[in-house]
Structures are given as structure tokens and as C-alpha cells.
Amino acid sequence: MLQSAMDAAAVVFVTAGVFFFIVSTVGLLRLPDVYTRLHATSKADTLGAGLCLIGAILHLGWTLTSIKLLLVVVFIWVTSPTAAHLIGKAAYRARVRPACGEFAIFDVREEEDS
Amino acid sequence: MELVLQTASYILVVLLFLCLYRAVVGPSVPDRVAAINLVGTKTVTMLVFVALATDQLFFFDIALVYALISFLMTVGMAKYFETGNLG
Numbered sequence: 001m002l003q004s005a006m007d008a009a010a011v012v013f014v015t016a017g018v019f020f021f022i023v024s025t026v027g028l029l030r031l032p033d034v035y036t037r038l039h040a041t042s043k044a045d046t047l048g049a050g051l052c053l054i055g056a057i058l059h060l061g062w063t064l065t066s067i068k069l070l071l072v073v074v075f076i077w078v079t080s081p082t083a084a085h086l087i088g089k090a091a092y093r094a095r096v097r098p099a100c101g102e103f104a105i106f107d108v109r110e111e112e113d114s
Numbered sequence: 115m116e117l118v119l120q121t122a123s124y125i126l127v128v129l130l131f132l133c134l135y136r137a138v139v140g141p142s143v144p145d146r147v148a149a150i151n152l153v154g155t156k157t158v159t160m161l162v163f164v165a166l167a168t169d170q171l172f173f174f175d176i177a178l179v180y181a182l183i184s185f186l187m188t189v190g191m192a193k194y195f196e197t198g199n200l201g
Contacts, residue, residue: 011118018122021156025129028136028152034144041152052159056166059115065171069162072178076155079181083151083188090196091144
């Protein structure tokens with residue numbers, strides 16, 4: 001009984017994660033510039049992969065391998081916002097322009113040097 | 115459960131090739147890096163699904179190492195694009 005309930009919850013979690021993957025891929029293909037695309041892809045990293053792997057943990061139950069999977073989830077949750085921030089910072093410093101609006105030139109490097 | 119895992123893996127393969135479109139066409143370098151970062155995350159998820167569907171649980175170690183290598187690739191690419199060297 002408990003196992004079937006956990007399996008049903010796992011199916012719900014995996015479906016929600018795949019839904020977020022689909023949404024973020026549509027965002028990556030359709031949004032106009034690099035900053036909005038980064039906004040879409042970081043959702044896939046945290047919500048999509050997180051929900052899918054939590055579904056896998058629920059399917060496995062309380063074993064040692066599920067703790068290993070929890071480690072993967074925590075690692076992805078720590079690193080993927082960091083990676084998105086690094087890509088955005090590199091794009092800003094390389095003067096990649098957004099699709100519309102003013103590009104406020106604020107040179108962080110000169111600020112750090114002075 | 116196996117049917118759900120297989121269907122999710124098939125959907126993720128299709129989405130992965132759609133991401134490769136952005137990685138090939140993408141107008142600037144950070145677009146390509148973001149697309150490859152998303153490809154890495156989907157590969158980690160697919161490795162976990164394949165491990166559960168085929169009952170080969172040692173694939174979880176490969177997923178962990180793949181996540182680590184993907185993060186290192188993103189950091190290295192961002193730093194190289196920003197400063198022009200890796201020093």
C-alpha cells in the first residue's frame with residue numbers, strides 16, 4: 001500500500017519535472033536574448049531536474065542509493081544557479097546587448113580596479 | 115513506473131536535440147554555453163531514469179560525476195569568454 005502510494009507520488013513528480021523541462025526548452029528556443037534564455041534554462045535546472053530526481057528518490061525508497069541521489073539533487077541545486085549567474089556575468093561584461101531597452105554600461109572591472 | 119520512465123526518457127531525448135539547435139544557431143557565445151548547460155542537466159536526469167528502468171544502480175555515480183564535469187565546463191567557458199584566458 002505504502003509502496004504503491006510512493007510510486008504514484010513518483011509518477012506525479014516525474015511528470016511535473018518533464019513539464020518544466022518542456023517549458024524551459026520552449027523558452028530557450030523562443031525568447032529573444034541571452035538574459036531571458038538564461039532565466040528559462042535555470043528554471044529547468046532547479047525545478048525540472050529537482051522534481052525528476054525527487055521522483056526517482058520516492059521510487060527507490062529509503063536505501064543508501066537514494067541518499068546518493070539526494071546528493072546529486074543538492075549538488076545540482078547549488079551549482080546550476082551559480083553557473084547561470086556566471087554565464088550572465090560573462091555576457092554582461094562582454095557587452096552582449098539585450099533585445100530591447102537601454103544597455104547601462106557600468107564597467108565592473110574598472111570599479112574593482114579603482 | 116517503467117513505462118513512465120521510458121516515456122520521460124524519450125521526451126528528454128527530443129528536448130535535448132531541440133537544445134542542440136540553439137547551441138548550433140545561437141547568435142552569441144553565452145547562448146551556446148547556456149544551451150550546453152541545459153543539455154548536461156538533461157543528460158544527468160536521463161542517466162538516473164535509465165538506471166532506474168534497467169535496474170543498474172551504479173549509473174547514479176556516473177550521473178554525479180557528469181553533473182560535476184558539466185558544472186566545471188560551464189565555469190571554464192564563462193571565464194574564458196569573459197577574460198580571454200583560463201589563468
